[in-house]
Amino acid sequence: MFFAPLLAQAALSFGPPEFFSLMIFGFVALSNVTGGSIVKSLIMAVLGIIIGTIGLDPVTGDARFTFGSAHLLGGVEFVAVAIGLFGIGEVLASIEQKPEIFDQKVIVPRLKELYPSFSDLKRAIGAILRGTILGFGVGLIPGPAPVIATYSSYMLERKISKHKEEFGHGAIEGVAGPESANNSACQAAFIPLFALGIPFAPPTAILLGALLIHGIIPGPTMIVEHPQFFWGVIASMYIGNFILLLLNLPFVPIFANILRIPKKLLLPLIMLFCITGMFTVNNSVYDIWIMLVFGVLGYVLRKVGYEGAPLLLGLVLGPKLEVAFRQSLMISHGSFSIFISRPISLAFLLGSLIFVLFPVCLSLARYKKAYIL
Amino acid sequence: MLRKHLFLVFFFVFSVLSLVNANSQEFPTKEVQIIVPYAPGGATDLIFRALAASAEKYLGKPVIIVNRPGGGGAIGFTEGAKAKPDGHTLTSVITPVTILPHQVSTAFTYKDFEPIINVVSDPSMFLVRSDCQWKTLKEFIDYARKNPGMITVGNSGAGGGVHLVALAFEKTVGAKFNHIPFSGGGPSITALLGGHIHAVSVSPPEGISHVQAGKLKIMALFAEKRLEMFPDVPTVKEQGIDFAMGMWRGLAAPKGTPPEIIKKLHDAFKKAMDDPAFRKSAKDMAINLAYLGPLDFGKLMAHDHEYYGKLVREMKK
Incomplete structure (x- = not known):
């Protein structure tokens, strides 16, 4: 919090070329988020980017792949794709399971098992710290920071974990790290708002509106002109988190009781919540259809062994990548050197290269060794 | 068993009905x-x-x-x-x-x-960084005339109002800018603050807080009269260019x-x-x-x- 102005200055050094390289780095580092086949992950990421091109061209304003439909002008709603792929897809896949599973005795966890044990905490603490630092860095950059922070942290934890096989089956690091990163990214998003007066994410934009109404204009002079407000917000973040903890602890057993609901009731309820939840996002029935289409796609992907996560990543990062790419080339009059002549951009591109080449070299070395022996 | 299912059906029908009902009462x-x-x-x-x-x-x-x-x-x-x-x-x-x-x-x-x-x-205006190489509007325009397409001017979206203002202005003074579209005034100002572009075409309140803080300055004000908040910034009309757009x-x-x-x-x-x-x-x-x-x-x-x-x-x- 003391370095807010400084950090905001650092965020400013990200122009279009830097964003482009950062997005490339993001793709390379995150596309294999679930640890399956790299080729399959990349196929899904590219599919996501393709879906992301639907809508109005961000640079010229022409409609692309909308087939004359006004609903598609704004692109495919990210939330609809996410709920469809994971929520509906999961429900559809569960329906196929044998009926015995539905009548299976539900697991009733004991109270003691619900709270993290000391060894759980010990495993999680590293993940929490790493997630917090990572999320903070990501939050300073405009864009869908919470999504990127969550993914990156999960990737990081899985890469360095000693219990790789547990990931996807409830490894505590896989939950603690991304959640910390998510929280931290949200808090970090306040820095550009307070120091520059520019909201990088929807929640900060709403706060900006609230501030203006009270005659406080966030910007370079705000901390000096309205110190009582600035420190008030900082304090409220601490108090808010503490109260959240107090409220949540007693409710843990109640939340856990959701596990007791038999699956045959749970599945239609999930379906209902997906549909109503989707409607409330934009009050749009069209989005529900999109969600259902992606639900079927999610089911098919599950059947053929493809992951939905890289598709989602492509959908989120793709449009940003495109805009940054085209803005950069407009600034440089079409010269690609803009991406390597700027240090931050170059660093991200080199990082991406290392990310790609490292596994290749590693397997090459292994192959050689095996061959010689 | 049947009762349970009936309950679910009722629940669903009720929730649909309550949505429909909401429209027939008095506005809003x-x-x-x-x-x-x-x-x-x-x-x-x-x-x-x-x-x-x-x-x-x-x-x-x-x-x-x-x-x-x-x-x-x-x-x-x-x-x-x-x-x-x-x-x-x-x-x-x-x-x-x-x-x-x-x-x-x-x-x-x-x-x-x-x-x-x-x-x-609101009138439109061009903002530049306070530490930019052009001291006056005349220098800015002269540079733009001599180096067509070299000055990058951000706008809040292709074909948007401030984009058109910038296009109309370059036509009036006989210069050529390089127009970079952003999705909104906020992102274009961020890019200007970071020094990634030379100028932005905006209209108040965009960038006002940065002008007050001395980070940015108004290079060209396309208004009929001066802004109340910055009385010592002259309009382009005062400087002999017959152009005002808002x-x-x-x-x-x-x-x-x-x-x-x-x-x-x-x-x-x-x-x-x-x-x-x-x-x-x-x-x-x-x-x-x-x-x-x-x-x-x-x-x-x-x-x-x-x-x-x-x-x-x-x-x-």
Whole structure:
């Protein structure tokens, strides 16, 4: 919090070329988020980017792949794709399971098992710290920071974990790290708002509106002109988190009781919540259809062994990548050197290269060794 | 067993019915949405967020801002024009609503909207970094004439109002800029602050706080008279360039909204405009309030539709 102005200055050094390289780095580092086949992950990421091109061209304003439909002008709603792929897809896949599973005795966890044990905490603490630092860095950059922070942290934890096989089956690091990163990214998003007066994410934009109404204009002079407000917000973040903890602890057993609901009731309820939840996002029935289409796609992907996560990543990062790419080339009059002549951009591109080449070299070395022996 | 299932069916039917029912009561029956076709943090967004907060008192229901950025505003305008004409979904219509239809094939023109009220009318301006190489407007223009396409000028979206202002200005002074589109005024100012572009074409309140803080300065002010907040910044007219262009920002409902609902909305937003809280934030943001009722606002939109149509056709030649 003391370095807010400084950090905001650092965020400013990200122009279009830097964003482009950062997005490339993001793709390379995150596309294999679930640890399956790299080729399959990349196929899904590219599919996501393709879906992301639907809508109005961000640079010229022409409609692309909308087939004359006004609903598609704004692109495919990210939330609809996410709920469809994971929520509906999961429900559809569960329906196929044998009926015995539905009548299976539900697991009733004991109270003691619900709270993290000391060894759980010990495993999680590293993940929490790493997630917090990572999320903070990501939050300073405009864009869908919470999504990127969550993914990156999960990737990081899985890469360095000693219990790789547990990931996807409830490894505590896989939950603690991304959640910390998510929280931290949200808090970090306040820095550009307070120091520059520019909201990088929807929640900060709403706060900006609230501030203006009270005659406080966030910007370079705000901390000096309205110190009582600035420190008030900082304090409220601490108090808010503490109260959240107090409220949540007693409710843990109640939340856990959701596990007791038999699956045959749970599945239609999930379906209902997906549909109503989707409607409330934009009050749009069209989005529900999109969600259902992606639900079927999610089911098919599950059947053929493809992951939905890289598709989602492509959908989120793709449009940003495109805009940054085209803005950069407009600034440089079409010269690609803009991406390597700027240090931050170059660093991200080199990082991406290392990310790609490292596994290749590693397997090459292994192959050689095996061959010689 | 059967009873359980029946309960679920009832639950579902009830929830559907309650949705349908909500529409038949007196206006406004639920929150009123204002579609802002630009990213959060831009001028339109800031102004209507402030207005929405004041309007809640007079409408008796929450007023919510929904950002639908992209395509220089076309996405939001299209959605706004196609919204249900029941007064619950309004659109912040600003100058580009009369420009865009001439530039790209859009699914809307100003005729697809019922004017409610005009709120703001602001001059446009060019901002540059305080430490830039040009000390005066003359130096800036001379450089632009000698190095065509070398000065990068950000705007809030391709074909948007400030983009057109920049195009019209370069034509007037015989220069050529390199126009870089961003999705909203906020991102373009961030890029200018970071030194990634040379200038931005904006209109207040965008960038005002950075001008006050001394990070940015007004290079060219395209107004008839000087800004109240910066009385020592001359207009370009004073410097011998006959050029003034601005942006208006108002509220409209989809075509076909009943007149009594338009009147209700107009009265509520008129009161919100006169609300001391809104007056104060308007002053803080350095925006120029300019009230017009539904009739006059409609005339303004019709006039500008013609004017920009001519301008765009000339430019395309």
